[in-house]
Amino acid sequence: MSAIVEQNTHDYSLCTEYGSPDDVIVTNDTQQALDIIARVLLEPSDVVAVEDPGYRPPRYLFKTLGARVIGVPVDSEGLVVQALPAGAKAIYVTPSRQYPLGVAQSALAQFIDEVDGLL
Numbered sequence: 283m284s285a286i287v288e289q290n291t292h293d294y295s296l297c298t299e300y301g302s303p304d305d306v307i308v309t310n311d312t313q314q315a316l317d318i319i320a321r322v323l324l325e326p327s328d329v330v331a332v333e334d335p336g337y338r339p340p341r342y343l344f345k346t347l348g349a350r351v352i353g354v355p356v357d358s359e360g361l362v363v364q365a366l367p368a369g370a371k372a373i374y375v376t377p378s379r380q381y382p383l384g385v386a387q388s389a390l391a392q393f394i395d396e397v398d399g400l401l
């Protein structure tokens with residue numbers, strides 16, 4: 283297990299700013315990782331924004347945990363940040379290339395900077 287963590291922290295330059303390899307949790311898949319993150323970060327009835335269209339399983343997971351899930355449209359620059367619901371606690375997006383449309387997420391990184399969020 284520690285070999286997996288060490289290889290990935292090296293390959294992706296993880297943990298240099300936010301922690302050490304000891305802080306990494308290896309999960310079976312995306313859904314398990316999101317389940318852990320959501321249980322730590324979300325309270326029932328928190329608003330979670332998701333891409334519409336988008337990868338659907340996380341949407342069901344957040345709903346199961348009691349979150350209010352709101353679909354946000356996607357255009358040629360990725361997630362339409364102007365359409366984000368007010369007070370969203372979290373935004374779930376596919377990285378770099380949006381699924382299923384394949385467009386680059388060019389608007390999101392700038393938005394996260396502006397609101398001092400964590401991407």
Ligand SMILES: Cc1ncc(COP(=O)(O)O)c(C=O)c1O
Nearest residue numbers: 310311312313314336337376381
């Ligand atoms: C956009 C997207 N996100 C997440 C996943 C889930 O990946 P995994 O559960 O294998 O980590 C998939 C799998 O097809 C996917 O297409």
